[in-house]
Amino acid sequence: MRTELRTKILQVCADKIAKKGPEVGLSFYAFFANKNDDPPLLMEAARWWIEEQRLDHFEKASKIQRLLSEHP
Known part of the structure; x- marks a missing residue:
């Protein structure tokens, strides 16, 4: 994931x-x-959220923070 998006x-x-x-x-x-x-940035976020992390449509913001800190 690019730094800008993270x-x-x-x-x-x-x-x-x-x-x-x-x-x-x-x-x-x-x-x-x-x-x-x-669109490319949106698709990058969607790919990370759906394909890589296999998250539900709505997730806790604290969980997203934790995932990003665990995988820099």
Whole structure:
């Protein structure tokens, strides 16, 4: 996963946890604006989320943070 995407995911997770608590859930769409302005980056996130990690549609933000810290 490219550094740009990893950084964005970690920031979004931190923001969501700060606003809604450690149990907040999100999908990989949370890392993108409502318009699809960067399809390759969206597909990279989807591939990591669905194919590599085999995550459900919604997962806890704290779990996503943990996965990214375990696999730098």
